[in-house]
Amino acid sequence: MPELPEVETVARRLSTVLSGKVIQGVSVLREKSFQGDPSRLTGLTIKSVSRRAKIISINFHEDIKIIVHLKMTGQLIYFSKKEKIGGGHPSQDWVSKLPSSHTRIVMDLSDGAKLFFNDMRVFGWWKVVSGEGAELEFQKYGPDVNTDAFSLEYFLSKLPNRRVSIKQVVMDNKVVAGIGNIYASEALFLAKIDPTRATNSLSKKEVTRLFPFLKKVIEDGINAGGTTFDGKYVDVFGFAGSYQNQLKVYGQDGENCKICKSIIEKVKLGGRGSYFCPSCQK
């Protein structure tokens, strides 16, 4: 479910509530969701929480990390009876009722707070790894879209041999990490480029036009706290993001284009639903 903005939002908010806390124990309710030995974590103090690509990293003072991938439906939900959450907002009611039938892992903190990993489809995972192990995982990905390492020159260099659609390449996390199905559709709309275009048919001028919009949609997504619909993505306190209010094409098939009033169309690219305005995007 989450793309870079959602994962970044979760990592930032987790860091504020988890840093400095001591793990009392980690309970694995579904074996498939956890790789490693959970007992190694008991007694460790959490140093920080960070993000690389769509992976969350819970960091300790020792050479050990918990890396977490939410895949399609993973959620990390923090609950503490004592603290007022998120600057004084009370937790959502359903948060206080966890664990649910979709809860796969529970982390207990020594102050009584809990971190729940809910994952309906069980694609997501936690792995206990060394710093080196985390690096090996991160090396599978290209540069994060919101970093200087993802430059126009680099992007241009990755495109010439690709015959598949530009949307598929933008979503290829070995090329650039962090862009998923929603933000890919949105960036291509803003750049007025047809997502079905063969990548090697784009001119340098078109790639140059697209490039800053890849950064913009991700930045705007982070600033909005991510995209939520059907209540599937929520932050660590159970609250929705707001980027869904800025979506121009994703999920808008059959609606009027916000620019030209044409009907937004949906096609399948690489097996994924893809939305675009056939009039604005060429």
Next chain:
DNA sequence: AATTATGTTGCGGT
């Protein structure tokens, strides 16, 4: 009631 869709990635085969 069966088929199809879902915000992700990895695999095996061509």
Next chain:
DNA sequence: AACCGCAACATAAT
């Protein structure tokens, strides 16, 4: 290498 189809799994919507 790049690409394609399918796989992991659970649920809601047609």
